[in-house]
Amino acid sequence: MTAHTSRHHPAQGDRSAELLSATARDLPPGRHRFHKERLMAQIHDTRQPERTTAPAPRRRRFPRPAVALPLTAAALAAAVVAGVTLLGNGGNGVRDAGPALTTTIGAASSKGVPQLLDQISLAAARTSQPDVRPGQYVYIRSRSAESYVRHVGDKSFLSVHPLHTRQTWMSPDGSKGWLIDPAVDDNPEGETLDRPDFQGQTPKPSLNSPSYDYLAKLTTDPDKLLAKIYKETKGQGNSPDQQAFTTIGDLLGESYPPAGLYPALFKAAAKIPGVVVVDDATDAVGRHGVAVARLDETSGQREEWIFDSRSHVFLGERSVQVRQNSGADGLITPGTVVYTTAILERTVVNDIRQTPAATS
Numbered sequence: 001m002t003a004h005t006s007r008h009h010p011a012q013g014d015r016s017a018e019l020l021s022a023t024a025r026d027l028p029p030g031r032h033r034f035h036k037e038r039l040m041a042q043i044h045d046t047r048q049p050e051r052t053t054a055p056a057p058r059r060r061r062f063p064r065p066a067v068a069l070p071l072t073a074a075a076l077a078a079a080v081v082a083g084v085t086l087l088g089n090g091g092n093g094v095r096d097a098g099p100a101l102t103t104t105i106g107a108a109s110s111k112g113v114p115q116l117l118d119q120i121s122l123a124a125a126r127t128s129q130p131d132v133r134p135g136q137y138v139y140i141r142s143r144s145a146e147s148y149v150r151h152v153g154d155k156s157f158l159s160v161h162p163l164h165t166r167q168t169w170m171s172p173d174g175s176k177g178w179l180i181d182p183a184v185d186d187n188p189e190g191e192t193l194d195r196p197d198f199q200g201q202t203p204k205p206s207l208n209s210p211s212y213d214y215l216a217k218l219t220t221d222p223d224k225l226l227a228k229i230y231k232e233t234k235g236q237g238n239s240p241d242q243q244a245f246t247t248i249g250d251l252l253g254e255s256y257p258p259a260g261l262y263p264a265l266f267k268a269a270a271k272i273p274g275v276v277v278v279d280d281a282t283d284a285v286g287r288h289g290v291a292v293a294r295l296d297e298t299s300g301q302r303e304e305w306i307f308d309s310r311s312h313v314f315l316g317e318r319s320v321q322v323r324q325n326s327g328a329d330g331l332i333t334p335g336t337v338v339y340t341t342a343i344l345e346r347t348v349v350n351d352i353r354q355t356p357a358a359t360s
Contacts, residue, residue, distance in 0.1 A: 101337035108276040123312035144341040174211025222267035238298035283316035284342040316342035
C-alpha cells in the first residue's frame with residue numbers, strides 16, 4: 001500500500017504482479033498480506049521459516065486434525081484465545097494454536113443479491129467520513145485469525161494463527177506507513193512500510209496497493225470501475241471474476257475508500273457473476289451479519305463480506321472452505337475457516353503510530 005510518482009518501467013510492474021501472484025499461491029494468510037504490502041514496495045523478505053502451502057490466491061496456513069473440535073463461527077474468538085494446544089510460533093509473535101477454525105457452512109442464494117447490494121450502497125452513500133489531508137494518516141485496527149498448512153520435513157500439519165490485533169497507518173499518498181501485526185513480525189513496536197524499492201524509488205500505487213489519493217482519483221461509475229478492475233487484475237487469481245471480487249473485498253477491508261467511491265464498489269460488485277447472499281455469517285469477534293459472497297471454484301473456498309443486518313455497515317470478512325480441495329494435502333476440509341477478520345476502527349489520525357484514543 002505504498003505510492004509515489006516514480007519512473008516505474010511497465011515491465012517492472014508486470015514482474016511485481018507476477019511475484020505477488022506467486023506469493024498469494026505459496027504463502028499463508030497473514031504472511032501473504034504482509035508480503036503484499038512489502039512486495040508492492042519492492043521489498044523482498046528473505047526469511048522463509050517453513051515451507052507452506054496456500055490452497056487459494058489470498059493467504060493461508062495449517063494444526064493437527066486429531067485435536068480439532070467442531071466450533072461455530074460465533075465461538076471462534078473464544079476458542080482461539082482460550083486454552084488451546086500451542087505448537088510454537090514459527091518465528092512470529094503470534095503462537096500457533098491447536099484446534100482448527102471451523103464453522104457451519106451457511107446456505108447461499110443468488111436471490112436478493114442486487115437488492116442487498118443496493119441497500120449496502122445506499123448505506124455507504126449516507127456515511128460521512130472526513131477526507132485525508134497531507135500529513136495525516138489512515139488508521140485501521142482489526143482482529144484476525146487464520147488456518148494454514150505447515151510442512152515440517154515430510155510431514156504436514158493443519159495449524160492456526162489465533163485471534164490477534166493488527167494495526168496499520170498509511171499516509172494519503174502512500175509514501176509513509178507503519179504496520180503492527182504479531183502474525184507477521186516479532187517486534188511488538190511493528191515496522192515501517194515506507195521503504196523505497198531497490199532503485200531508491202517508491203513504487204506507484206495500484207489496485208493491489210492503493211493509497212487514499214489513488215482511490216480518490218478512481219471513477220465512481222460502476223461499469224467503468226469494474227472494467228478497470230478486470231483490466232488491471234488480468235492474469236491474477238484463479239479466475240477473472242473471482243479476482244475482481246477479491247480486489248473489491250481487499251479495498252473494503254484495509255483501505256479508506258473516499259465517500260464517492262465506497263458505494264460505487266458495491267454497485268460494481270453486483271455486476272460480477274456468481275455473487276450470492278449468505279443469510280448468517282460471523283466475523284472474527286463473533287458479530288453476526290449477512291454476507292455478500294462468492295465461491296472460488298478452483299480452491300473451493302467462499303469469500304464472504306459480512307455486513308450488519310440492519311445498518312449494513314461493513315463488519316469484516318472471512319474465507320470458508322465449502323468444497324474439498326485436492327491441494328493443501330487434503331487437510332483443509334469443508335467447514336474450515338481459512339481466514340477471518342473484523343474491522344474495529346477505521347479513521348483518520350494526525351500522526352503515524354497515533355491511535356484515536358490518544359487524540360481524544
